[in-house]
Amino acid sequence: MNRNARRGYMSGASLGIMYALTVLALIPLGLVLWFTASKGLSSVLHPEFFTNVERPVGVPGAGIAHALVGTGILVGIASLMAIPIGVLTGVYLAEYNYARWAGWVRLASDVLVGTPSIAVGLFAYALVVAPFHHFSGVSGSVALAILMLPIVIRTTEGAVALIPSGLRESGLALGLPRWRVSLQLILPAAIPGVITGALLAVARASGETAPLLFTAFGNQHFSLDPSQALQALPLTVYHYALQPYKSLQDQAWGAALVLVVMVLVINLLSRWVLRRQIRLAGQL
Amino acid sequence: MASAVGSRKALIPAPRRPPDRFRTLTAVVASTAPVLLVVIVAILFQQAGPAVKHYGLAFLTGVDWNPVTESFGAVPAIFGTVATSFMALVIAVPIGVAVAVVLAEQGQQGLRSVLGTGIELLAAIPSVVYGIWALYVLAPWSYEHIEIPVSDHLGLIPYLGHPAVRGLFNAALVLAVMILPTLTAVSRDVIRAVPRGLRENAIALGATWWETTWRVILPAARPGIFGAVILALGRALGETIAVTMVIGNRYEIPPTIFSPAYTLASVIANEFTEATGTLYPAVLIELGLVLILVTLTVNLFALLLVRSAQSRVAV
Numbered sequence: 355m356n357r358n359a360r361r362g363y364m365s366g367a368s369l370g371i372m373y374a375l376t377v378l379a380l381i382p383l384g385l386v387l388w389f390t391a392s393k394g395l396s397s398v399l400h401p402e403f404f405t406n407v408e409r410p411v412g413v414p415g416a417g418i419a420h421a422l423v424g425t426g427i428l429v430g431i432a433s434l435m436a437i438p439i440g441v442l443t444g445v446y447l448a449e450y451n452y453a454r455w456a457g458w459v460r461l462a463s464d465v466l467v468g469t470p471s472i473a474v475g476l477f478a479y480a481l482v483v484a485p486f487h488h489f490s491g492v493s494g495s496v497a498l499a500i501l502m503l504p505i506v507i508r509t510t511e512g513a514v515a516l517i518p519s520g521l522r523e524s525g526l527a528l529g530l531p532r533w534r535v536s537l538q539l540i541l542p543a544a545i546p547g548v549i550t551g552a553l554l555a556v557a558r559a560s561g562e563t564a565p566l567l568f569t570a571f572g573n574q575h576f577s578l579d580p581s582q583a584l585q586a587l588p589l590t591v592y593h594y595a596l597q598p599y600k601s602l603q604d605q606a607w608g609a610a611l612v613l614v615v616m617v618l619v620i621n622l623l624s625r626w627v628l629r630r631q632i633r634l635a636g637q638l
Numbered sequence: 639m640a641s642a643v644g645s646r647k648a649l650i651p652a653p654r655r656p657p658d659r660f661r662t663l664t665a666v667v668a669s670t671a672p673v674l675l676v677v678i679v680a681i682l683f684q685q686a687g688p689a690v691k692h693y694g695l696a697f698l699t700g701v702d703w704n705p706v707t708e709s710f711g712a713v714p715a716i717f718g719t720v721a722t723s724f725m726a727l728v729i730a731v732p733i734g735v736a737v738a739v740v741l742a743e744q745g746q747q748g749l750r751s752v753l754g755t756g757i758e759l760l761a762a763i764p765s766v767v768y769g770i771w772a773l774y775v776l777a778p779w780s781y782e783h784i785e786i787p788v789s790d791h792l793g794l795i796p797y798l799g800h801p802a803v804r805g806l807f808n809a810a811l812v813l814a815v816m817i818l819p820t821l822t823a824v825s826r827d828v829i830r831a832v833p834r835g836l837r838e839n840a841i842a843l844g845a846t847w848w849e850t851t852w853r854v855i856l857p858a859a860r861p862g863i864f865g866a867v868i869l870a871l872g873r874a875l876g877e878t879i880a881v882t883m884v885i886g887n888r889y890e891i892p893p894t895i896f897s898p899a900y901t902l903a904s905v906i907a908n909e910f911t912e913a914t915g916t917l918y919p920a921v922l923i924e925l926g927l928v929l930i931l932v933t934l935t936v937n938l939f940a941l942l943l944v945r946s947a948q949s950r951v952a953v
Contacts, residue, residue, distance in 0.1 A: 561765065
C-alpha cells in the first residue's frame with residue numbers, strides 16, 4: 355500500500371512539474387509582449403509616428419510611415435505571386451492526392467518551409483538584384499513570396515481536403531468537368547481555410563527581416579516605387595535597435611510594437627476564420 | 639477512387655475519356671515548389687563558383703577571415719552555427735516534450751486550447767522582435783543572473799568562464815525560445831497519434847499517469863519526437879536575425895560557451911551588402927550554400943522520420 359501511495363505521489367508530482375514547464379514555456383511570450391508594449395508605447399502614442407518619415411537624430415517628430423507603406427507594397431506584390439500559385443498547388447494536392455507527383459510536391463513544400471530565409475534572400479539577390487545592378491522592392495517581394503508559398507500550399511490543401519467528398523461526387527455525377535468541380539464547387543466551400551492560409555503567410559512575410567537585407571535593402575525616404583529600394587517595418591526595427599542613440603532605440607521599440615500587434619491580430623483573425631471553416635464543413 | 643475506376647475497366651471497355659487538362663495544368667503549377675528548391679540550390683552553387691574554384695575544399699577547413707588579404711575559412715562560422723543550435727536544443731527539448739505531453743492529453747479542453755494558442759503565438763512573433771528583446775532584456779539579464787554566478791562558482795571548469803552580454807550562450811537562449819513552438823507542435827501531433835489502446839491497456843494494468851506516460855506513451859512516440867527534435871534543429875541552424883543581434887559577431891572559435899562568436903547566417907547578414915570584388919561576395923554565397931545544403935538534409939531526414947513514425951503508429 356505504501357509503495358502504491360508513493361507511485362501516486364510520484365505521478366501527481368510529475369504531472370505538476372509538466373504543467374509548471376508549460377507555464378515556463380509561456381513566460382517568454384508574456385515578457386516579449388510586455389517589453390515591446392511598455393518600451394514601444396511612448397513612440398506609438400505620437401500620431402506623427404505613423405505619418406512622418408525618418409529624421410536626423412535629435413530632430414523630433416520622426417516616424418515610420420515609409421516603412422509601413424514599404425511593408426505593404428513588399429507583402430502585397432509577394433502575395434500576388436505566392437497566393438495564386440499556392441492555392442492552385444494546394445487544390446492539386448488535395449484533388450489528386452493519389453498522383454505520384456503530388457507526393458514530391460508535398461515533400462518539396464515541407465522542405466521549403468524550413469529553408470533558411472537568409473539563403474532565400476541570397477537567391478533573390480542573385481536572380482533579381484545582380485542583373486539589374488540595384489536593390490529593389492520587387493526582389494524583396496520575390497524572396498518573401500518564396501517564404502509564403504509553402505504556407506499557402508499546405509493550408510489550402512488542408513482546407514480542400516476537409517470538404518466532404520459527397521460534394522465532389524454530386525458535382526461529377528451532374529456531369530460537370532473536373533475543373534468546374536474543383537474551382538467552382540470545392541474551392542468556394544473551402545474559401546475560409548484558404549483565407550486562413552493567405553493570412554498566415556502575410557503575417558509571416560511582414561515579419562521577415564533577413565531576406566530583405568540585400569534585396570529591398572531599406573530606404574530613408576518615402577517611396578512607392580517597387581523598382582527601387584524600399585523600407586520595411588522589420589528593417590526599421592533591426593537597424594535602429596543596433597544604434598547607440600536612445601531616440602532611435604525608442605523608435606525601434608515602437609516599430610516592434612506595431613509589428614507585433616499587426617502579426618498577432620492577423621494570427622488571431624485567421625484562427626477565427628478557420629474555426630468558422632471547420633463548423634461550415636461539418637454542415638456540408 | 640482510382641482503384642474503383644481501375645476495377646471497372648477490367649469488366650467493360652472504358653469509354654474514351656477526354657484528357658483531364660485541369661489535372662495537367664495544376665500539376666504544372668504545382669511544380670513551382672520542387673523546381674524552386676532545385677533552382678535555389680543551383681543558382682547559389684553557380685554564384686559561389688569563383689570561391690569554390692579558388693579555395694576548393696580548403697575553405698571548409700580554414701579558420702581565417704580576412705577580406706583584405708582574401709583569406710577565408712568557414713570553420714568558425716560552422717562551429718558557431720552548430721554550437722548555438724545544439725545548446726538551444728539542450729535547453730528546449732526537455733521543456734518542449736513536457737509541453738507536448740500536457741497539450742496532447744485528453745480532457746480539460748478549455749485550459750489546453752489556451753495554452754496551445756499561447757505556444758502557437760510564440761511561433762508567430764517575428765524574429766527581429768525576439769532580437770530586440772534579447773538584446774535589451776534577455777541578454778543583460780542572463781549576463782547578470784546566469785553567466786556571472788556560473789563563472790564565479792564554476793569558472794575553473796573549462797569553457798565556463800569569461801561571461802559576456804553578447805555571446806554564444808545568450809544566442810542559444812533566444813534560439814531555444816524560438817524553436818520551442820516547432821518542437822512542441824510536432825511532438826504533440828506524434829504523441830496524439832499513439833493508439834488509445836496502448837494508454838488504456840497500461841491504465842487497465844494499474845499504471846499511474848506518470849508510468850503510462852514515461853514507460854508506454856513516450857517510448858511509442860520516440861521516433862517521431864526524435865524527428866521533431868531534428869526539425870527544430872533545422873530551424874535553429876537557419877535562424878538569422880535574432881542570433882545576429884546577440885551573438886557578438888566575432889569571427890573565431892570561441893574559448894568558452896559565453897564568448898562572442900559568429901554563425902553562417904549572421905556573417906552573411908552582416909557582411910553581404912559591404913562585400914566588394916568578385917571573391918568576397920562569392921565566399922559569402924558559398925557560406926549560404928553550406929547552410930542551405932545542411933538545413934535541407936536535416937529537414938528531409940526529419941520529415942521522413944516524422945512521417946514514418948506517424949504512419950507506423952497509425953496502422
